[in-house]
Amino acid sequence: MKPWRELARARADGGGVLSLHRRDDEVVVRVDGQELMSTRRHGSEDRLAEVGCAGLVAPRVLIGGLGLGFxxxxxxxxxxxxxxxAGAGAGTVVVAEISPELVAxxxxxxxxxxxxALADPRVEIRVGDVADAMATPGRFDVILLDVDNSPHALTRPGNQVLYGTRGLATARAALGPGGRLAVWSASRHPDFERRLGAAGFAVEVHGARASGGRGSSHTIYLGRKPA
Ligand SMILES: C[S@@+](CC[C@H](N)C(=O)[O-])C[C@H]1O[C@@H](n2cnc3c(N)ncnc32)[C@H](O)[C@@H]1O
Known part of the structure; x- marks a missing residue:
């Protein structure tokens, strides 16, 4: 098997080193040598979009963060x-990504x-914290949050606020009536489930496999704001 080739590296926002590697047609992003995202396994990242956007026509979507763009x-x-x-309008997607290098x-x-995908006219890239992208009340119909490994395994310490009472209230306010917050997590966290409910969302828990119905089983939390 061919060895991995490092294509680029940069300092990660939370400290540490972010690096991009290729082997044949597979690309991975690593943080301090640990795989963050791979082009081989993206079933649950795709599923995050499906769970969040199901049945919506022309929604205004916020995605945090970009990763490898799945x-x-x-x-x-x-x-x-x-x-x-539906022959309806196109919808819009704002992507908030903390790492300018990852966008590049x-x-x-x-x-x-x-x-x-980044060149698509419906897409706006915001380099910065997804928390800042949620500042305007009612701006989005869907927020798809995949910035950590789970509400407990953070990629940067500042992300803790996203999963707490204040962060969930900010996300809820950034959604219009009937809006949806979908959160990717490597595993189930009953305390986060309870907090999501306490923040005024109707909570659903969806399983998602890492690749093509196989691989690790991940969790997607869907919080629905009342219409
Ligand atoms: C697991 S990856 C996302 C994978 C992505 N769903 C995909 O399909 O490839 C996590 C991403 O979130 C970014 N990130 C981490 N904290 C962030 C924050 N507070 N705001 C915006 N982006 C953040 C990381 O730089 C990384 O690109």
């Missing part, structure tokens, strides 16, 4: 489908699909 691409595919079915790598090094 949630973004799955969201755009769903918007394409809904647009064709998606444009240049990850692959043609990743670059095309």
């Amino acid at each position: 949630t973004l691409r799955a969201t755009l595919a769903l918007l394409d489908g809904a647009e064709a079915d 790598w998606n444009r240049t090094l990850v692959g043609a699909g990743a670059a095309a």
Whole structure:
């Protein structure tokens, strides 16, 4: 088997080193040598978009963060489908990504699909904290949050606030009536489930496999704000 080739590296926002690697047609992002995201396994990242956007026509979507762009691409595919079915408007997608390097790598090094998604006219890239992108009340119909390994396994210490009472209230306020907050997690966390309910969301828990119905089983929390 061919060895991994490092394509680029940068300082990660929370300290540590972010690096991009390729072997044959597989690309991975690592933080301090630990895999954060791979092009081989993205079933649950795609599923995050499906759970969050199911049945919506032309939604205003916020995605945090970009990673290797699978949630973004799955969201755009769903918007394409809904647009064709309903002959409705296109919808919009804001992507908040804390790492400017990761945005640049998606444009240049990850692959043609990743670059095309960022160039889509429906997509706006905001380099910065997803918490700041939620500042305007009622701005979104859907928030897809995949910035950590779970509400307990954070990629940067500042992300803790996103999963607490204050962060969930901010997310709820950023959603319009009937809006949805979908959160990716490697596993179930009953305390987070309770907090989501206490923040005024109707809570659903969805399982999602890492690759094609196989691989690790991940969890997607869906919080629905009342209409
Ligand atoms: C697991 S990856 C996301 C994977 C993505 N769903 C995909 O389809 O490839 C997590 C991403 O969140 C970013 N991130 C971490 N904390 C963030 C924050 N507070 N705001 C915005 N982006 C953040 C990381 O730099 C990384 O790109």
